[in-house]
Structures are given as structure tokens and as C-alpha cells.
Amino acid sequence: MGSDLAVPPIYSPFSEAIHPLYRDIDQQTALWAEKFRIGSDELRGRLVRHDIGGFSARILPEGREEVVSLLADFVLWLFGVDDGHCEEGELGRKPGELSGYLSRLLRIAQNPETPMLLDDPLADGLRDLRRRVDRYGTAGQAARWVDALREYFFSVVWEASHRTAGTVPDLNDYTLMRLYDGATSVVLPLLEMGHGYELQPHERDNTRVRAAAELASFIITWDNDIFSYHKEAGGKDEFWLNALRVLELEQGLTPEGALDLAISQRDRATNLFLVLCDQLRADASPQLRQYLAGLASFIRGAQDWGITSVRYTTPHDPASFPDAFRKTPVDASLLPLGIPAVDWWWQLVPGDAADTASAKETLGV
Template sequence: MRSFAVSALREPPFPARRHDAVELVAAQSAGWVRDLGLIDTPAGLRRLADADPAELAGRACPEAPADALRLLTDLISWLFVMDDACDEDGLGASPTRLAPTVAELLAVLERHGNQSVAAPTEVGPLGVALDDLCRRVRARQRPALLLRLVSQLREYLLALLWEAANREHGRVPGVTEYVQMRRHTGGTRPSFTLTDLAQDGLPGAGRWADPALATLDVLAADLVCWCNDVFSYGKERTGTPDAHNLVAAIVGETGQGEAAALREAASRFNEGLVEYAAREAALAAGADEAVRAVLTTRRNWIRATYDWSLSADRYA
């Protein structure tokens, strides 16, 4: 599938960059995962190593201070652990099975979104790690970004329940529905937020409400997810196939064969990339430095996802 992706996807026309501290942060983040008990099996540790979260973070955030890169890497590690628990280990096989974990994690987020709420007294490793991530973001004293992160992680967790319901009933979502929900299940938005946290002088709340910037932000998230879907489809169709992939949604809705659906998914990415470049150019023409910083982080993420997908053993 990697060879198809390389031949069918347009290479993002943005410079490829990589943080100098990737190897150092990778070792630190792996220790964080082990120390908090997020993974306690050799197989799980191998899966996370294959995902190489520090490599993805280092390409998405190539100029951040090392501690900001570490925070982003830890978040991506947490998202990979959560996704693998749902997709590979059966936690997301049904809403009934997943719901207690989601409720526990929502309680952690609720505490950080509203400090008048009592902290949960008993949480497992996923909750402890999530609490640690939120506490470290709070320490940066950027309350608007903390609240954005809490909201986006809440959406991510609730979207996992949507996936679980689909699995329980053997349901394949339609393309429009899938695209909408993939923006949440992909964990891209909270990852964007921690990348923004590494920047100084970000736009104020009013600027974020600009429809042009909001549209570009959504399109960047879509491109990251669609690129990942094309690269990961080969892995996801082995074992117990998962319907939560753009290619699978196209097959289910249109009745096309797999090859045609793969080409359509790649075309969606390629066309979206052209649209992104046009929208970015229009925004950049009259942008201040704060908006330009946002545009840089989003293009870094698109390029990082493509480059990381080329080399990550997760999709080999």
C-alpha cells in the first residue's frame, strides 16, 4: 500500500523539516509511557515504537523548544496508545465496553476545563497520563489553548464511541459522515493545538473566528487524515477489517472496487492539496505574523504526515 500511496498521492509542496532533538525526545517520551504504565506488554511497546511518535512530532514542530516538542510527542504517544487499545485490543469493539474508559477520561478533562469540579479519585494509566498532559499545558499559562485542547479531546473521545457503535453493528459510514467524524477520531485537532502552544504571538480569539482561517484549519486536518488513510489502508484491511478508513467508506457507499476507491481517496487528497495551496496563498497575502505562524504549523503538519508515513514501520 505504501508503493500505491507514493505513486498516487501528490507530494505536498512544502519544505521537509525535522527537529534536531527527535532522538532525545523519543527516549524521554518512551520512558514517560513506561513509567505511567500506559503500555505493559512487549507487543504494545513494539507497536508504539513502530509508530515513532517523536519522528512525527519532530517533523510537525521542527523549531519548537525541546520541552514543547516533548509535550507534543507525549500527546501523540497517548493518542496512539488509545487508538491501539480501541482498534487492536478490543476496547473499542462496542460502546458498552468503551464507555467506562471514556467516562473516566471525560472526568479528567472536566476537571481541567472547570477547576471547581472535583478531581476524579480513581483513574487508570490512561487517565493519569491525560491528567499529566493537561497539567503541563496549564503550566504554560495559556488558558484559551488549554480550553481548546480540553474541548478537542472531549470530541475525540466521544467520536471513539461512534466508531465503537459502528463496529458493534458492522456498520460502514457514508463518505460525508466519515469525513466529518474523521476530523475528531484522527486526533489531529488537539495535535494542532499543542503545536500552536509552541509558538509565540498566536492570533487572538477574534482572528480564529475568521471563516477563511477556520476553513483552512479544517482542510489541513482533512488532508492529514486522508493522507494517513491511504497509507494505512493496507494495514487496516488485514486481520479484522475496520470500516473507519476513507477508502472503506467510498467502497461501502459507491460499491466501487478497492482499486477504484483507493484512486478516489488519493484524488480527494490531491484536489484538497491544490485547494489548500490556493486558500493559503490568499490568506498569506494580507496576514500578520500571528496568522503566518498558524499557516506554517499547518503546512508543516501536512508535510510531516506524508514524510512520516513514508518511513514509519507502523504502515510497513
């Protein structure tokens, strides 16, 4: 049985939207998973019912159909790795072997023609994904996608070392790991490809733009930890990592207390994201404006999918979820969280920015 923790409506100032072809895209993703035999038959049977096509259609509501489909197939593939190998498979407890396997996969992502892992369904699926990344993206975007896969892979090896030792990281380490192990950064190049533009490196790698992308990762993964707590607490893996669990253990909180603190943290990250994006938009290129809008769609898409997908609602043992979002934060603060790895995000907004009329208007407080 999963946890019976009741999740209240959480704060989302972003607009709900979905690509009109979401049903077709979801069906095509199920066919793709079958064609490449992603995961065991049992895992694949579960994944194709999780509305991953709908998730992708929410991330790219106005995106090019082929890229929405590519993203959906890629997210299903990622769950093939994350569920199939890391959380439910044997490699999740063998960090050394896991890093070897993931390094081989990375070679396939870089050079799909490489004659390695020839009988491996995930490698075959990855070859297909790489060819489509080449078709719809630039060489630079393909390189960013490979680099982001590497940072995701590196973080799941760190996770596996905790799983093997049975240790739960402290909040700072967990926050750092979670920026990558939620596989959010691998989606970012597809936000660009979905709209057929390329963000120039001097903008993408600008510290404040990177902070905005990291804030999006933080919000998406903290929300995932809130909405997947029921599934994860009741799952087969007695070792599970989740922000609420980290807060319970580190700060001696009840699940309810940890939920309240996690909500306050994700609200404060959302407040900062809004103010930072407002400031960035002031002198942004059209591409950067589109990218920032893409981050907001990614956050909102993960929220709408998170409260509706049977992956998290688990109808056989229902999670207690809200059916809507709230328009104002529970915690309207623009102060840092006290987590060293990420507190610098707040230094990017001038000290008195929190008190300006425009910040208050942005936050609706």
C-alpha cells in the same frame, strides 16, 4: 497479510523539515510511556518503536523542545486510547461504556486534581499532559485542547457504534467523522504552544481560518487512510474504517479505483488549502501566518512519518510505498468534492479564483 496495493508518490508542495533533537525526543517518549505504563505491555512495546518522537519533531521542526516532547507523549497517549481501547480493545464495541470512560478522562483533562480513575495509567498520563499544557500554554489554549479532546472522544463513540453494528458509514458521514476521529484537531493548540504565541479567537474561529484547519485535517486523515490501508486491511480488527474502504463499498470500486479517487480528493483539498492560505496571508496577523505555516508542517510531517514509520511500512509484511512525493497534483481541479459536509470549503474561494494567475502560480499548473 496486509493489502498489496501499491501507493504511488503523492502530491506534497510542502517542505520537509525535522527538529534536530528528534532522536532524544523519541527516546524520552519511550521513557514517558514506560513511566506511566501507557497501554498493555504488548501495545507499549509496539508504540515505542513507531518513531512517534520523529513524527512530533516533523510537526514542530522549529518548535520549543519541551513542547515537541509534550506533543510526542500526547500522540503516544492518543494511540494508547485509539489502538488500546477503540480499535483493539473491548470498549471499541461498547459505545455506551466507552463514552462513560472517555467522559471521566475528560474530567481529568479539565481538572487533573479530581480524585477519579486513580489506578488508571491513561488517566495518570493525562494528568501529566495537562500539567505540561498549563506550563507551556495559556488558559485559552488549555481550554481549546480539552474541547478538541471532547470532539475526538465523541467521534470515536460514533465509530464504536458502527463497529458494534458492523456498518460502514457513507462517504458524507465518514468525511465528517474523520475530521475528528483522526485526532488532528487536538494537535492544533500545540502548534501555537510550540512557538509560544496565541492566535486570537477572532482569527482562529474565522470561518476561512477554520476551513483551512479542517482542510489540513482532511488531507492528513486521507493520507493516513492511504498509508495505513495496508496495516488496517491486514489487521486483527475485521471491522475497520478507512476512506478507501468507504469508497470501495459506496461506489463499487476496486482497491486500485478507490486509491485513485482518494488521491484525487486529497489533491483537490491540497489545491484549495494552498489558495485559501494564500488569500488569508494577504491580511493576516503575524500569529495567523505562523499558524498557517504550522498547518503545512503538520500535513508534511504526517506525510514523511506516514511513509517511513514501521507502524505503516510493517517490515514483517512490507507495504508498497513511494520513497518520495510529487511536486504537482494528479488532479489540479479547484472544484468541490461533492461531499455535502465539506463542499462549503470551496465556496470560500471566489468563483473565478481558480482561473487567476496567482492561483495557477500557487498550484504550479
